[in-house]
Amino acid sequence: MKDIFRVRRMWRPRSELKKRYDVVIVGGGSHGLATAYYLAKNHGITNVAVLEQSYIGSGAAGRNTTIIRSNYRTPEGAEFYKRSVELYERLSGELDFNLMFSQHGHLTLAHTDSSLRVMQERAEVNQILDIDSRVVYPEEIARLCPQLDLSDTPTWPIMGALYHAPGGIIRHDAVVWGLARGADRAGAELHQNTTVTGIETDGGRVTAVQTNRGRVEADVFISATAGWSTLVCGMAGVRLPITTHILQAFVTEPVKPFLDVIIVSAQMHVYVSQTDRGEFLIGAEIEPYTTYKSTGTFSFLEYSARHVLELFPQLERLKVLRAWTGLCDLSPDYSPILGATELENFHLSAGWGTYGFKAAPIVGTTLAELVASGKTPTLIAPFALERFHSDTLVSELAAAAVSH
Amino acid sequence: MSFLLSCPHCGPRPVDEFRFQGEVTRRPGPDASLRELTDYVYFRDNVAGVQREWWYHRTGCKVWFVAERDTRTNEVLRTEIPSPAGAAAPR
Numbered sequence: 339m340k341d342i343f344r345v346r347r348m349w350r351p352r353s354e355l356k357k358r359y360d361v362v363i364v365g366g367g368s369h370g371l372a373t374a375y376y377l378a379k380n381h382g383i384t385n386v387a388v389l390e391q392s393y394i395g396s397g398a399a400g401r402n403t404t405i406i407r408s409n410y411r412t413p414e415g416a417e418f419y420k421r422s423v424e425l426y427e428r429l430s431g432e433l434d435f436n437l438m439f440s441q442h443g444h445l446t447l448a449h450t451d452s453s454l455r456v457m458q459e460r461a462e463v464n465q466i467l468d469i470d471s472r473v474v475y476p477e478e479i480a481r482l483c484p485q486l487d488l489s490d491t492p493t494w495p496i497m498g499a500l501y502h503a504p505g506g507i508i509r510h511d512a513v514v515w516g517l518a519r520g521a522d523r524a525g526a527e528l529h530q531n532t533t534v535t536g537i538e539t540d541g542g543r544v545t546a547v548q549t550n551r552g553r554v555e556a557d558v559f560i561s562a563t564a565g566w567s568t569l570v571c572g573m574a575g576v577r578l579p580i581t582t583h584i585l586q587a588f589v590t591e592p593v594k595p596f597l598d599v600i601i602v603s604a605q606m607h608v609y610v611s612q613t614d615r616g617e618f619l620i621g622a623e624i625e626p627y628t629t630y631k632s633t634g635t636f637s638f639l640e641y642s643a644r645h646v647l648e649l650f651p652q653l654e655r656l657k658v659l660r661a662w663t664g665l666c667d668l669s670p671d672y673s674p675i676l677g678a679t680e681l682e683n684f685h686l687s688a689g690w691g692t693y694g695f696k697a698a699p700i701v702g703t704t705l706a707e708l709v710a711s712g713k714t715p716t717l718i719a720p721f722a723l724e725r726f727h728s729d730t731l732v733s734e735l736a737a738a739a740v741s742h
Numbered sequence: 743m744s745f746l747l748s749c750p751h752c753g754p755r756p757v758d759e760f761r762f763q764g765e766v767t768r769r770p771g772p773d774a775s776l777r778e779l780t781d782y783v784y785f786r787d788n789v790a791g792v793q794r795e796w797w798y799h800r801t802g803c804k805v806w807f808v809a810e811r812d813t814r815t816n817e818v819l820r821t822e823i824p825s826p827a828g829a830a831a832p833r
Contacts, residue, residue, distance in 0.1 A: 568788040579784035581764070582813075627762035630790045631816050635744040637758050670784050726784040727777055 348515050349394075349522035352529055358555040359387045359527075361709055362547060364534050364570055365562035366390025367399035368510075368695055369687045371517040371528075372702025373560060373709075378524030380703065381710035386526040387556075389549060391533040391566075395514035398564045401664030402695040403587050403621040405600055405611065407444050407505035409471040411460045414720040415673060415734050416467050418700060421717065423504055425699035435516035437508050438614055442598040444505025445474075445483060447649075449494035449605040457500040464502075474501045483599050485650060492648040494605050505600055507611050507619075510695060517698070537573040544574055544684045558709050560685045562701075565630070565665025567688035576679045578688060579726045580667045583624040584631070585692050586638045588661035590653070592616030597650075606645035617659060620646055624666055624692060632663045666691050671731035676701065676721040677714045685709065686723065745816045750823045751803045763796035765789075766808060790814050797821075 361377060363370045366388045377383040390396070406426050408419035430437045448454040457473050464471035475498045476488050488496055522528055529551070536548035537559075546555040563570045565582045572578075592615050602609040607623045622642045625635065639661060647654060669675055669689030674697065679686050685708055687694075687701050694701075704715045714722065720732050746754040765786055770778045787793075792812050799805050810819040 568786070569790055577781070577785050578788070579786060581786055581788050582790075627757070628765070628788060628793070628795075628813055629816055630814050633816075637744055637756075727780045729780060 348519045349528050352527045355387065355529060355532070355549065355552050355554050356527075357553075360385040360556065361558045361560065362386075362554055362556040363388045363560045363562060364547065365397075365564070365566075366394045366518075366528060366530065367397050367562060367564060368395070368514055368517065368698035369399075369562035369701045369705075370560070371399075371514060371521055372698045373562065373687075373705045374521035374526040374528075374702075375517050375524065376699075376702040376706035377709060378521060378526060380706055383706070383710060384525030386521075387554065388521065388526060388528045389532040389534060389547070389554075390528070390530045393530050394518050394528060395511060398664045398666070398690075398694055399514045399698075400511060401587070401662055402510055403609065403611070403619055404507045404510045404613075404695070405444070405505065405609070406439070406441075406508055406696050407502055407600075408469050408696075409444070409446070409460055409464050409500060409502040409505070410734055411456070411463060412673070412732050412734060413463055413467065414732050416463055416469055418717055418721075419696060420467060420469050422697050422700035425703065426508065429513070429516070429699060433516035433520050435512060435519065437512045437516060439506055439508040440598075440614070441504050441506035442600070443482065444502040444600045445479065445602065446500040446502075447496050447601065447603040447605070448498045448500070449496060449603065451497070453605065454498050457498065460500055470503045472501055474499050483597070483601065485597055485652065486601065487649060487651055494603075494648075507600065507613065509614070513695075513698065517702075534570060534573070537570075539574055539681060542680070543682050558683045558685065560687070560705060560709070562687040564688070564690060564694060565667050567667045567686070571679070571686065571688070574679075574681060574684055576681060576684065576686070576723075578675065578723070579670050580675070580689055581628045582630055583626070583628055583666050583668055584634075584663040585621070585624045585666045586634045586661060586663045587619065587621035588639060588642070589613070589617035589619050589659050590656040591659050593618075593656065596652075601649060603645070603649065606648065608642050608645040608649075610646055610649070618646075618653060618656065624668065630665065632665060634661050634663045670726070672734040673732040674701075674721050675723050676704070676718045677708055677723070679723055745818065747797060747809060747818055748821045749799045749802060749805065750807050750821055751805050752799065755799070755802060759799060759801045761798040761800045763798060763806075766794040766796060792819060
């Protein structure tokens with residue numbers, strides 16, 4: 339009985355870095371941890387170190403707006419995220435840790451004819467891939483979300499929406515902790531406060547990384563460092579088509595359950611959901627200029643609040659509880675950059691912009707497969723870094739730029 | 743906090759008045775290879791430090807200018823209207 343009061347560590351603290359591992363993963367966020375977890379689970383590779391410059395989940399993994407969905411526009415993107423949602427659906431049981439995933443549906447609002455047309459296209463791509471996604475009109479929106487202002491009072495009245503029933507929200511910290519615990523139990527080492535300061539290469543291969551805690555060799559290296567990808571990959575001489583921007587979000591004070599679906603409006607640059615704690619979680623688009631300074635802006639709070647009130651005038655008196663920012667690594671086509679680089683044993687998960695968290699489990703499984711087999715899985719082949727040199731981009735601008 | 747940007751014509755103004763147009767890149771010459779062209783179009787230095795970048799005073803005097811800004815602090819060190827043959831001339 340007294341066992342329930344015992345403090346149990348989620349993962350073991352590690353004192354020294356070993357001189358050599360099979361795999362070194364730079365970045366202790368959801369992608370790095372998922373890769374370590376699936377390397378052990380699916381391929382039995384456990385001599386793995388995850389190096390995190392701050393604490394586990396301190397970056398984008400702990401700062402995102404927790405929305406999981408798969409209604410993307412390109413067949414490549416939609417298929418990829420479909421697999422991710424399927425993995426997320428099973429992850430609580432698999433990790434024996436409650437991730438509080440609630441799939442209450444996701445509505446992307448259309449306020450113009452042209453956005454309705456794009457949504458028709460998305461719905462058709464989705465349906466061909468067996469993703470539950472369809473265009474709905476105000477009558478049905480009123481049943482799905484009676485709280486919304488569907489009158490012609492708002493600046494941009496609602497004409498329709500893309501309805502994605504499996505879309506939902508999850509507890510992001512729990513995803514990080516569950517994956518970290520799973521990786522740790524399988525034998526991977528998690529090293530926090532370990533900053534990579536240099537990468538040694540020799541003859542088209544990475545041989546070692548230098549850190550503030552010493553030098554580490556490995557057979558394979560993976561960078562999963564989001565907003566810092568340009569800097570980390572730059573140490574290895576790998577140039578990226580990425581710019582770093584801040585994305586901001588805020589939550590209101592908690593109130594009684596009011597909203598179960600997720601509401602997104604690209605037109606109004608806003609998305610809103612209510613967390614299990616009762617807070618309204620509101621996010622917007624990235625700041626247009628590149629920056630590494632994680633400080634929020636008042637103009638973001640001002641316009642996001644205004645736009646949310648156009649959709650939900652009832653929230654008028656809610657107070658803002660806290661706001662934060664995270665660094666995003668934007669790619670030119672709003673699709674990720676995933677898999678091999680020009681260096682033989684240096685792999686990459688980057689270019690996620692504002693939607694990397696949705697992909698954590700599928701990134702983990704596919705990167706682990708790449709490490710174990712040495713071959714790029716077909717699911718992620720379209721997302722190779724090389725696509726920018728062959729000019730075969732995968733444009734998700736319409737489905738990823740603001741629509742969370 | 744957002745920050746102020748000093749327009750060469752109008753002086754210090756809030757950043758929301760401007761449009762950011764990315765780091766200053768150099769267009770490859772006419773006999774560039776495909777790889778040099780794709781590198782120019784898509785790949786970026788994305789420095790954490792002082793960056794030379796294009797801005798446009800969207801809601802003001804409509805001037806295009808170049809700023810030097812530290813991307814770690816958002817401190818704008820200087821702004822200037824580049825000479826026509828200057829900032830982005832072909833290599």
